[in-house]
Amino acid sequence: MKTVGIVSEYNPFHNGHQYLVETSKRELDAQAVVAVMSGNFTQRGEIAFFDMYSRAQVACENGFDLVLEIPPQFVLTSAEFYAYYSVYILHQLGIVDYLAFGSECGDIDELKHVKKKDVNSMKAQMKSGVTYAKAVGDSPLLQSANNILGAEYLNALQKLQSPIIPYTIKRKGVSHDEMTTCEQFASASYIRKQLRDGADVLNFLPRLPDANPVWEDALIPMLNYRLALDCRNDLSDIQNISEGLQNRILSSRGKETFRDMIDAIKCKRYPETRIRRALYSILLDLKKTNELPQYTRVLAFNETGQKLLKKMKKTAEIKIYSRITKTDIATNIQLQKELFCNEIYRLAQQHCNGGQNNG
Numbered sequence: 001m002k003t004v005g006i007v008s009e010y011n012p013f014h015n016g017h018q019y020l021v022e023t024s025k026r027e028l029d030a031q032a033v034v035a036v037m038s039g040n041f042t043q044r045g046e047i048a049f050f051d052m053y054s055r056a057q058v059a060c061e062n063g064f065d066l067v068l069e070i071p072p073q074f075v076l077t078s079a080e081f082y083a084y085y086s087v088y089i090l091h092q093l094g095i096v097d098y099l100a101f102g103s104e105c106g107d108i109d110e111l112k113h114v115k116k117k118d119v120n121s122m123k124a125q126m127k128s129g130v131t132y133a134k135a136v137g138d139s140p141l142l143q144s145a146n147n148i149l150g151a152e153y154l155n156a157l158q159k160l161q162s163p164i165i166p167y168t169i170k171r172k173g174v175s176h177d178e179m180t181t182c183e184q185f186a187s188a189s190y191i192r193k194q195l196r197d198g199a200d201v202l203n204f205l206p207r208l209p210d211a212n213p214v215w216e217d218a219l220i221p222m223l224n225y226r227l228a229l230d231c232r233n234d235l236s237d238i239q240n241i242s243e244g245l246q247n248r249i250l251s252s253r254g255k256e257t258f259r260d261m262i263d264a265i266k267c268k269r270y271p272e273t274r275i276r277r278a279l280y281s282i283l284l285d286l287k288k289t290n291e292l293p294q295y296t297r298v299l300a301f302n303e304t305g306q307k308l309l310k311k312m313k314k315t316a317e318i319k320i321y322s323r324i325t326k327t328d329i330a331t332n333i334q335l336q337k338e339l340f341c342n343e344i345y346r347l348a349q350q351h352c353n354g355g356q357n358n359g
Contacts, residue, residue, distance in 0.1 A: 003032040003308065005096035005164065006064075007086040007153070009042050010035075011049055013058045014191055014205040015184050016102070016172060021063035023169050024100035032304050034066040034096065035059060036089045036296065038075045039338070040345035041284070043082045045276025047216045047348060049192050054209035056299035062206045066305030068093075068320070069297040071334060072341040073286045076240065076277045083152030084159065089296050091162045094315030095308060099164045101153055104144040106170025114141050114151045146171055217257050218348040223283045227253035239288045240278040245270055249278060284341045294334050295319035 004024050010017060021033055037059070039052040048055065056067035074085035090096045103111065141147045154166055172185060180190070186204040194201045195213060202208070227250060235246045245265075252264040258279070265275050280286075296318060301309065312320060321328060321335070329335055 001031045001095075001304075001307070001311075002029065002097050003034060003095050004028055004030045004098045004100050004167075005090040005093075006033065006035045006100050007070075007083070007090070007149075008035045008059070008067075009038040009048075009188070010055045010059055011038075011042055011046075011188050012055060012191060012205060012209060013062065014186065014188060016187075017059070018062045018206060019172055019185075020100065020102050020169055021059075024098070024167060025063065027169075028098050028100070028167060030098065032065045032308055033063060034068065034090075034093070034305070034308060035064050036068050036070050036086050037299065039069045039072055039297075039299075040342055041072045041075055041280060043075050043077070043079070044273050045076060045278075045280050047214055047219060047280075047345065049195070049213050050209040050211045051214070051345065051349065052299055054211035058205075058207060058209050060300040060302055060305070064300075064305075066301045066308050067299045069299050071293055071295070071297075071338045072284065073239070073289070073334070073337055074293050076280050076284070076286060078277075079148050080152050080155075083149055084156040085293055087153055087156035087162070087164075088160060089293055089318060091157075091160050091164060092316060092318035093312055093320075094317060095311055096164050098167050099153060099157065100167045100169065101146070101150050102171045103146045103150040103168045104171055105141055105147055105150075106168060108154075108166055108168045110141060111147065111150045111168065112154055114147075212349070212353050214345070214349050214352050216348075218351040219283060219344070220255070220257060220261075222344065222347065223261075223279060224253055224255075226283055226285075235282065237287050238278070238281050239286050240274065240281045245275070245278055249275075249282070284337075284344060286337070286341075291334070293318065295321055295332065297324075297338075298322045 006021065008017070025033055037052065037056060040048050042048055052069060059067050068089065070086055070089060075082060077085070087099065090099060105111065142151065150168055157164055157166060184203055191201045191204055235241045236243065248265045248270070252261050255261040255264060261279065262272055262275050266272055298309065298320065309320070309322070324335070329339065
């Protein structure tokens with residue numbers, strides 16, 4: 001069964017995502033599509049607008065056969081590491097033939113020839129305030145978010161010496177984060193903003209997840225509590241934290257909204273996405289590590305996905321949890337960390353639902 005793998009967040013799943021999965025499946029003549037998806041927190045440092053199970057269910061109703069989770073400590077990282085960890089999970093499944101992704105250029109050969117700057121040069125530039133997108137390379141291709149991720153997917157496949165074949169499809173409609181629409185296409189950022197404003201977005205997605213939205217300001221009391229606890233401690237062991245950023249974060253505690261806190265921290269040296277990932281890493285107590293993902297969790301599947309899961313019992317070199325036992329929790333530290341992160345999400349969800357927890 002020819003299988004396509006896709007790295008995703010679906011925050012929320014929209015028509016552009018559906019276009020990618022349908023087009024890749026058709027053009028690659030594939031019989032199955034599996035996604036590895038960020039869970040309750042996203043790569044750019046945000047709480048997911050809808051919980052991971054409800055987002056995965058929508059994906060499985062609209063082209064996907066199986067949706068698996070990327071554990072949160074491997075999501076709240078830079079594009080380079082996020083891409084590597086995600087591709088690593090797909091590689092370890094042992095069933096994926098193609099890695100499909102959207103890009104602004106839509107040309108796999110162009111992305112293969114993009115040259116990144118060396119690590120020391122990138123670090124030096126970023127310390128001076130240059131963003132990752134500008135520091136990573138001089139190619140105009142690397143000034144677009146999906147091109148950057150695409151290039152990182154290709155690097156990951158090469159590092160892993162993976163037999164998975166990359167395939168890209170030109171992004172249709174609007175650019176990543178663009179706050180305008182094009183016919184039935186809109187970015188996830190635009191859709192989330194419209195949802196916050198109470199606007200109708202049903203033209204841009206198959207359907208809304210069966211869950212109430214979660215607002216990140218519900219996390220502020222918990223984050224301020226963590227910062228109060230940590231104000232006398234060294235945060236250098238927390239991922240995404242450097243000494244200068246630690247000082248700015250600690251001096252910003254006590255703010256009433258994420259926006260206020262980010263504005264108090266933001267400067268030329270630290271772009272917003274870096275700050276966001278740092279704040280969420282503190283909140284979730286995510287430590288720096290050289291570990292790779294040890295497992296993935298099943299979030300949603302259909303009949304074809306069930307066949308994939310059965311096949312992976314023989315092929316997968318990574319633990320796949322459909323159900324979690326007490327023994328699983330006791331023996332897997334990474335899983336313990338994820339469950340803690342999900343409990344933080346549940347508390348925010350409960351707060352946003354007026355004290356009622358719907359999942």
